[in-house]
Amino acid sequence: MYVLKGSRLYSTGGGCCEALVYRIHGDPSKVVQLENMDLPSIGAKDVLVKMLAAPINPADINMIQGTHAILPDFPAVGGNEGVAEVVELGSQVESLKVGDWIIPKDAGQGTWRTAAVMAEEDVISLPNDIPLLCAATLGVNPCTAFRMLADFRDLKPGDTVIQNASNSGVGQAVIQIAAARGIKTINVVRDRPEFTQLSDRLKAMGASHVIKEETLRRPENSRTCPRPKLALNGVGGKSATELLSQLQFGGCMVTYGGMAKQPVTVPVGAFIFKNVELRGIFVTQWKKDHSDDGAFRGMLDELCSLVRQGKLTAPGYTEVSLQDYRTALNSAMQPFISSKQVLSFDPFWSK
Template sequence: MKLQPNLLLRLGFRQNARLRHFTGVGTSLVYREYGDPQKVIVRREDVIPKLKDDQVLVRMLAAPVNPADINTVQGVYAVKPQLPSVPGNEGVGEVVEVGKNIESELQPGNYVIPRVNAFGTWRTHVVTTSSEIIKIPSDVDIAMAATIAVNPGTAYRMLKDFSPLNSGDTVIQNGANSAVGQAVIQIAATLGVKTINVVRDRPAISVLKEHLTKLGATVVVTENELRKSEEVKSLPQPKLALNCVSGQSGTEILRKLSPHGVMVTYGGMSRQPVTVPVGAFIFNNVTLRGFWMTHWNKEHFSHPKRHQMLNELFQLAKTGGLQPPNHSLVPFSDYHIALKNAMPREGMLCKKQILIF
């Protein structure tokens, strides 16, 4: 997907060969009030300004529609950008032009992802500074690059930061068919860590179980099967539980934890609180923690640990140890289709919607 001159012309750009300045019009999605994304998001044409010396022009290549993006537009997420706002927290773009004061390691043709939260990736072009983007390898699958920072990043940090895991140890998680859950399965498998994966029952449960098993899941059970599963009982007690559902589902995976185990909550899809049996505290001395990738990124804005994480994730992707989530590529002009298909649907294994520019 290298940027070609004829493509630039089709996009409305005009390049002065001597000055290397691009001018033209881009398109963005904007919302001016919180509400149903299918109703409040509209298209807007944007004039792309001449770059300042410390700025970079990025042409977006791909950007996913994540649940957090939907919740942000709805106004129910912890992050509330100043309105009007361009949605999209994640994506991958290609550098088109750089200001004369930009350091030499960032050049036209480089692939980049956002370093900042609420970057606004649902637009064809972004004028930004080099401090707000991270250069990434240019030989990675576009869908993988567009989705690597949030969900695989969350999975990686939870597996690395809360309980020391060795080959042969066990992790239990609910919401295992989510994008984070699928990343947990794959990353854990590369570490030799076994996974107990809990999902909600559904008509096509056998298809889902097969899919997660192919990714590297050790055991896949429904919430109703968890307590009685002989496969679960045959594994070492989990040292780590990853909870994105909360409510009764969170309580059930907590019951499976080994003494001194840790449960990390990173979501509440049931919209129910985390309930802890008293015995788990008194007799098993479990620890309850929370995790939010946005907060971690802010605390590690330019920290070497962040770059190390991304390097390891991209290396896993190159070697086949990490695949992008099951997804559909949707042309940017059909964004309304992506929004419709990204809305939660009970009991469905929904494909990640990825806008392609």
């Protein structure tokens, strides 16, 4: 079994952890259960880790609901992202040491648990001199933002990007990474009573412009900002169509999400007269394609450098204990939320 001494986990052979498990697809707040789960023995190329923090992302919810492209076998542990500390090494592990922080390379490994045995090849290390919550939320949203800004148009300082879902985790990362590169951002958000406060917060992160969806629809406001080369769509439906209308000739719209659950509709004229390009991104597939060529490592190093410089921060979050998972899941399923739910395992490790 595994025993806890202070904040360290020690192996004595066998063992279990606490985990959020689901055995059927459905409403996450109903099908997910907090259970004790057996841990496998540590293989020669495995590491035993204790989870430190793990967010609840839309993709996690979709996997539990059964609507995601990746569906793990049952019983499944929820969570695709999070940061853990290595506490024990298999005899042939070479790239890691005890005390290292790691994040999963790929989705589907199940991060909503207090401890796990993971293959060395399935994780990648992070420096432990960055804030814990930045580390826990680095592997999905900032990576998606980084790739969208890097892979679809050759953006130079002074160029403009437009996006919807600007207050999402990806949206906030886009604002900060773009600002660090001297790229202007037009950030579209839904109207709300606290619009002024939200606008001020996004501008403090580096947003060039923050506008309401209704403002973007008005013809007299269509040329108030420089025509963007790139549009980033996390919503779909009319919102995506309106982003397209703002693009310069030869511009590109990249879709990474569909919070409105509506298709992307493109006017014929956008193709004929503006020569726009429509692309999609699935960062999980990108990670699989580049897990061994150094590109993933290089991207994480650059993101961590921005964190150290104070140019990239964690999104607004609410820290919750594992035992409060139902409240966290219900909050995470609310549309257009401003606070990411992050499971913290400190209560477990302080037992």
